[in-house]
Amino acid sequence: MNTHPIPMVEVHRGPLAESLHSGHAVLCDASGDVIQAWGNPDQIILPRSSAKMIQALPLVASGAADARSLTSAQLALACASHEGAPLHADAVTAWLADLGLTDDDLRCGAEPSRDKDLRFEMIREGRKPCQVHNNCSGKHAGFLTLNQHLGAGSEYVEPEHAVQLAVRDAFETVTDATSPGYGIDGCSAPNFATTMHGMARAMAFFASAGGRGDGLSKAAARLTEAMIANPEHVAGQGRACTLLMRAAKEPVAIKTGAEGYFIAILPNRGQGLALKITDGTTRASNCAIAALLVRLGVLDAGHPDVKSFLNPEIRNWRGLLTGDIRPAPSFP
C-alpha cells in the first residue's frame, strides 16, 4: 500500500510548474469500506473544521436543538466556518440572546470579520472584532446550547468538559475508531485525530444516515440537510464551500478545514470523501476537492464557480494573467 502523499495540485507561472502540492484522499461507501484511496488511507490527521458536523451531533442527538427550536439555518451555522459577515454575526448574536447569553460567554476568541465591507467599516468606526465574528462562532453557539441543556459549567471547550466528552463520544462512533489524541483548534475546542479512512468513514455515516433510525443517524441526516439547504450560512459570499454546494448537480455537503482539509458528504450515493493537502494550503485543497468532485460527476468542470477553484487564474497587482492553479496531470 502507498504510504506517501501523491501529487494533486500544480501552480503554474510562465512555462513552469512553480509550486506543487501533494495530499491524501479517501472515498468510502455506506458500509465504511474504501472505494478508492489516493495516498495513504492510514495517515493520521486532524480534520479541523471539516469535523464541525460531527461536533454538532450531540447538540441534535441530545434533544438540545429541539428544546430550543433551532432552525435549519442555525444547524448550518453550527457546522459553519463562516466569514463573519453581518448575516452570520447577527444570527449568532440573536441566538446567544435567545439563550440569555452574550458575546462574553463564547470561548472561541475574537477574530476580525473576513467580510471585507464589514471589516473596513469596523476599522473606520474604531470597533474591535468580537467573538461572534470568529468563523467558529456558530459552532460555539451550538456548544453553548448543548451546555445549557446539560447544565454544565461555563468552560465548555475544556477537553474533559461534558460538552467535549459528548463530542469525543460521537466522533469515535462515526469514525468507528478510538481517537489517538487531539490538538487544540484555532477556536480553543479540542479537535480529535483520526485516520484519513476514519474521516471518510464518518462522512459516509452522514451520507447514509437518512436510511437509519437511531438517534445519532437521525441527527447526522438533519445536519447534512441543514448544510445543503443553507450553503450561505456554512461559509459565505465567494467561499468554496458555499459556491461548490450551489454548483453541484446533486445534493452534497462540502466543508473545508484549516491546514488543507476538506470533506464531502454525498447522500444520494451514501458516500463520504475526505481530503488532506500535506502542506496545509487552502489554494490546493480548494482545487483538489473540486477535482475529486468533478471526477465523481458531482460537479461540472465547465461551471464558472467550479472553474474558479479547479483552475483559478493567478493575476498580479496590475491585473495581468501570470499563471494558474490546476490539478496535477495524474490526479485524480
Added chain:
Amino acid sequence: MNTHPIPMVEVHRGPLAESLHSGHAVLCDASGDVIQAWGNPDQIILPRSSAKMIQALPLVASGAADARSLTSAQLALACASHEGAPLHADAVTAWLADLGLTDDDLRCGAEPSRDKDLRFEMIREGRKPCQVHNNCSGKHAGFLTLNQHLGAGSEYVEPEHAVQLAVRDAFETVTDATSPGYGIDGCSAPNFATTMHGMARAMAFFASAGGRGDGLSKAAARLTEAMIANPEHVAGQGRACTLLMRAAKEPVAIKTGAEGYFIAILPNRGQGLALKITDGTTRASNCAIAALLVRLGVLDAGHPDVKSFLNPEIRNWRGLLTGDIRPAPSFP
C-alpha cells in the same frame, strides 16, 4: 542523485505533525561548485524576489546609480521586498521626484501597504493604495533610473525592453547558464528561470564579488553591502529578512521571494545559498532558511528573533499555545 524534494519543515499541533513541507536547497562556493545540496540541485525554479539584487545589477554596472548619486539605502530599496511602510513609500516617492517622475510612471501596480498602522490609517481616511506601497516599488524605481540612463521607452517591464534585456544578460552571467524561460512576476516584470544550482552559483558570485575588479562584480559587491547595511530597507519591521540579517553573527544578505524562495549571500565565506519550498509557503521557507543558517553557524538558534522563524509558536484567537513550526528531524 536525489531528484525529489526532501522534508524540511513540520507544523505540529497537539501530538501530531499536522502538516509537512519539503524543498530543495543548494550551497555553492566562490567557484560555483556545490558544497552541499538538499533535494535536487538541477530543479528548475523561478527565484522570484530572491533575484532582486540580480535585477539591480545593471542599475549599478551601467553607471546609472552613480549618475544619480544613489545612496546605499536606495540601492537596498532596489533589492527590497519592503512592507510599504512610510519609511519605504516616502523614500520611493522622493526618489521618483528626483527623477522628475511620479507614482504613475511605475508599472508595479498598486498594493495595499503591509504596514498595519499605515494600512488602517489609509482605510480610515478613504485613501486608495498607490504603486509606491507595492513591495517591489524600490526595484521599479531602480528600473526607472536605469531606463532614464538608457533613454528607452516608458514600458520598462516588457521582456524585450532594454531594461529587461540588461537584466536577463546579468542574470545569465551570474547564474552562468542560459535561462530556460521566464514568468511574469507579481510586479509585472519578467522573472527569469534557472536551476537551484544556478541560483546558488549566482549568490556565490555576489558573495565573492569583493575580490574581483570587473564591473559586474563591483556592482554585486556594492549591492550586497547595501543590503547588509540597510536591513530595514530590504523588508521592514518584524520581517524575516530584516530580523535575520540583524541577528547574524557575520555579515549576510538574506532575501525572501514569493512561493517559498529564499537566498543568503555570505561574503566572509564567498558562499551562496538558495532554497525553494516546493509548495511555496512562506512559513516553511522562513523556518528552513533559519535552520540552514543556524547549521552553517551564521545564526544562533537561541537568539529570540531567530527562534521566531526557526521554531515559532502557533497561538489561536484566544492567545493559547496550540502548536509550533519546526525543522524536520533530519533537516538540515
